[in-house]
Structure formats: structure tokens, C-alpha cells
Amino acid sequence: MNNGPLIFFGIFLSLALSWLGLVVANNVDADFGGLGPHMDEATGMTVPAQMPGLARQGLRVYQDLGCATCHTQQVRREGFGADVERGWGSRQSVARDYIQQSRVMIGSLRIGPDLMNVGERIPLPEWHHQHLYDPQVNTPGSIMPSHAFLYEIRKVKGTPSPNRVPVRGERAPPDGYEVVSSYRSQALVAYMLSLKTPYDLPEAGSSDE
Numbered sequence: 001m002n003n004g005p006l007i008f009f010g011i012f013l014s015l016a017l018s019w020l021g022l023v024v025a026n027n028v029d030a031d032f033g034g035l036g037p038h039m040d041e042a043t044g045m046t047v048p049a050q051m052p053g054l055a056r057q058g059l060r061v062y063q064d065l066g067c068a069t070c071h072t073q074q075v076r077r078e079g080f081g082a083d084v085e086r087g088w089g090s091r092q093s094v095a096r097d098y099i100q101q102s103r104v105m106i107g108s109l110r111i112g113p114d115l116m117n118v119g120e121r122i123p124l125p126e127w128h129h130q131h132l133y134d135p136q137v138n139t140p141g142s143i144m145p146s147h148a149f150l151y152e153i154r155k156v157k158g159t160p161s162p163n164r165v166p167v168r169g170e171r172a173p174p175d176g177y178e179v180v181s182s183y184r185s186q187a188l189v190a191y192m193l194s195l196k197t198p199y200d201l202p203e204a205g206s207s208d209e
Helices: 004-025 053-064 125-133 183-194
Strands: 038-040 045-047 151-155 177-181
Touching: 053 183, 125 151, 125 183, 177 183
Parallel strands: none
Antiparallel strands: 038 045, 151 177
């Protein structure tokens, strides 16, 4: 008896089911059980808001660089850690906070601080560019690697570039040169600035409590 077709069908079915599982696992609507935005009666706006386009590109950069290896994006509720006391957020993170994200970068290790609300804690683009270029300036002793490869050192010719980054420290460019941000670094900083939850959700409790 020739079992070849049966074996082939079994292999094909296994591969098809594996592919289907990956598709379903990456379906945000399925993951969040159909959760939708919440209407904030005080402002008349729905939250969380859509992520800006540049920030969405920055999410891909964040993912490509493996930032989730060292950073989480989940504030634990009081009694289950010191996240609120550290100033990482004013309330716990809940599932609805993530519904506008095409990829959720919750992470698994906190080698660095949690970034769920870093855009609210540090709303300065210059700070983030400096930190990416040379983390030691903003955070002495940081083990975060430099991401200077996201920038270009150019000789100033006439008017400085509109994308010039005012970096400080030992890695600052020599006189007559400037550090210029790339599209990837601009997108990544836009993503970092978008990470904030300055709103209340009924299932999370009030941020004023």
C-alpha cells in the first residue's frame, strides 16, 4: 500500500495549521477580544488615540533594534512591584492601552527602565536623541549601548542642518562639524514620545487615586 499521498497530506496539514496559528496569534483584535477605544466623557475624545504615522515607523525601528530585550512596556499595579513609586506610570497598564499598536512590545526583562510612559516622563526630543547617541551623558553608568550608527557626523557648510542634534559629552563632534539625525532615529524618537497613557480607563482605576 502506497502511503505517500497520506504522508504528504499530513505534512501539508501540519504546515497549514502552523501558518494559521501564526496569523491568529498576530491578530490584535483577536488578542484583545474585540476591545475598542474608550470615550472620555470629560474631553469627548476616545482613548487611546491612534499612533502618529512617524511613530508607527519608529515602532518598527524599536523592534528591529531589539529594544524590547532590555525594556518592558507594562506598569504593574501597586502591590505587585514599585513601578508607580518609581514614576514609571501613575496607574497600572491594562489590555486596552495596547489596542492601537500593530505590535505590542511588552518585553520580558527590565535591564533598563520601563518605557510605557517615557513620552510623558521625558517629553523632550533632544533628550532622547542625546540618549541614543551617547547614553552616558544623560545616565552616567548606563549599560545601554550607543546607537550613534543612527546618526551622521557632517562638516557644517553654511547653515546647520535642520536635523542637527545638539549632543554633549566626550562624543560631541569637533568644531565645524555637526551630528545629524537619520530618518530611523527621528522615527524612533517619535515612537518614544508617543509612549504615554495620560488618560483614565474604567478597568485601570483613576490615575488620580
